[in-house]
Amino acid sequence: MPRRTATMLASTLVLIALLCAGVLIKVPYAEMSPGPTVNTLGDARGEPVLQVSGRRTYPASGHLNMTTVRVTGADYRMNVVEAVYGWLAHDSVVVPHDTLYPDGKTEEQSTQENAEEFSQSQESAKVAALKELDIPVATQVVVSTVVKGSPSEDKLHAGDVIKAVDGTAVEKPGDVAELVTQHRPGDDVTFTVIPEKDAAAAEKAGRAPEGDEKKITITTAKAPAAEDGGKDRAIVGIRAGTDHTFPFEIDIKLADVGGPSAGLMFSLGIIDKLTPGDLTGGKFVAGTGTIDDAGKVGPIGGITMKLVGARDAGARYFLTPDDNCASAAADIPDGLTLVRVKTLEDATTSLERIRSGKTADLPSCSTG
Structure with a gap:
């Protein structure tokens, strides 16, 4: 066999071997890419994303698009070829697998966590929007979860409204833990609550929670060693949270989306639905950002992918959380203008x- 032919054959075989190795060798990375965008003023799967009952609404044109990111699943392992392609591609990002799924989190656990965050973001979006419109919203402290096997099991229930602990009124979730930890393990603590059933009936009727208040005495236990910081901290085994009573019904209908990052755009969509005229003036605006009850906008992940997705969908302006501005400004897609926002009021302005x-x-956003 001529030397030149042998060399070419050997090179081809080496290349084939390298390609096979690249396909077979798995690497600890995951991929993020632009996900779909959804107009909060429009429909998704044949029904309005935002549905308001019991209050006058107004037609709205233009776009207020929430943006998403696609990620590879927790159980999926990229091979070398996929990782290299992702690193070279402009419309995807390859990150360490643990960045998306820390501490060995499964895909099921991640999905559940994202669903819970999405639900909470919807609640905060409603509260922030109504506060921006000076529409009163009643807020109460509730039992969010009860730890199985804890002193509170079968005594307190998720949804119970906590009015007081040891006779001291509670105004925020942190008050509950503060009052409980004034005790030592083994002490009795008395909760004054409105049972979940009575609270739910009042909320459904658009009224602040009401009903017969009940006093429930619970004997505290010692916090697990991993949680008490070396101290004998008393616990009752619940997590307190907040719930809201809205003066009318607001439903957000959007399947297969998780996480808290759509909060800002949901708030703006609600405001647009409840006020005359168009908030966007008919323009195509997209954006992202978490939001809390007070209307503060927080940072999110995957900002560069969301910019690409928004631009590809036709957006001209992108509402960008202040804390994401520097990374967003480092690679702005052509034709897209970044708008820095810190609060819901910033966004409406x-x-x-x-x-x-x-x-x-x-x-504007800058890299500095």
């Missing part, structure tokens, strides 16, 4: 500038 054509006054 910027939308006013967009619809009036005063875009030179928009707060």
Whole structure:
């Protein structure tokens, strides 16, 4: 066999071997890519994303699109070829697997956590929107979860409204733990509650929780060693949270989406539905950001992928959480203008500038 032919054959065989190895060898990485965007003012799967009952609503044009990121599953293991392709591609990001699924979290656990965060973000989006419109919302402290096998099991239930602990009124979830930990393990603590059934009936009727208040005495236990920091901390085995009573019904219908990052865009969609005129002036605006009950906008993950997804969907402006601005500004897709926001009020002010054509006054993002 001629030397040149032998060399070419050997090179081909080496290349084939390398490609096979690249396909077979798994690496501890995961991939993020742009996910779908959804107009909160429009429909998804044939029904409105935002549905309001018991309050006058107004037609809204334009777009207020929430954005998403696709990620590979917890059980999926990329091979070398896929990882290299992802690193070279502009419309995807390869990150360590533990970044998306820390501490060996399974896909089922991640899905459940994302669903819970999504539900909470919807609740906060409603509260923030109504507060921005000066519409009163009643807030109460409730039992969020009861730990199985804890002193509270079968005594307190998820949804019970906590009015007081040892006769001291509670105004926020942190008050409950503070009052319980004033005791030593083995002490009795008395909760004054409105049972979940009575609270749910009142909430369904649009009233603040009411009903016969009950006093329930619970004997505290010692916190597990891993949680008490070396101290004999008393616990009752519940997690306190907040619940809200809205003066009318607001439903957010969107399947197969998780996490808290759509909060800002849901709030803006609700405001647009409840006020005359168009918040966007008919423009295509997308964005992202968590939101709390007070209207503060928080950072999210996957910002670069969300920018690409928004641009590809047709967005011209992107509402960007302040804490994400530097990384977003490092690689802005052509034709997309980043708008920095810290609060819901910032966002509504910027939308006013967009619809009036005063875009030179928009707060921008920079890499510095």
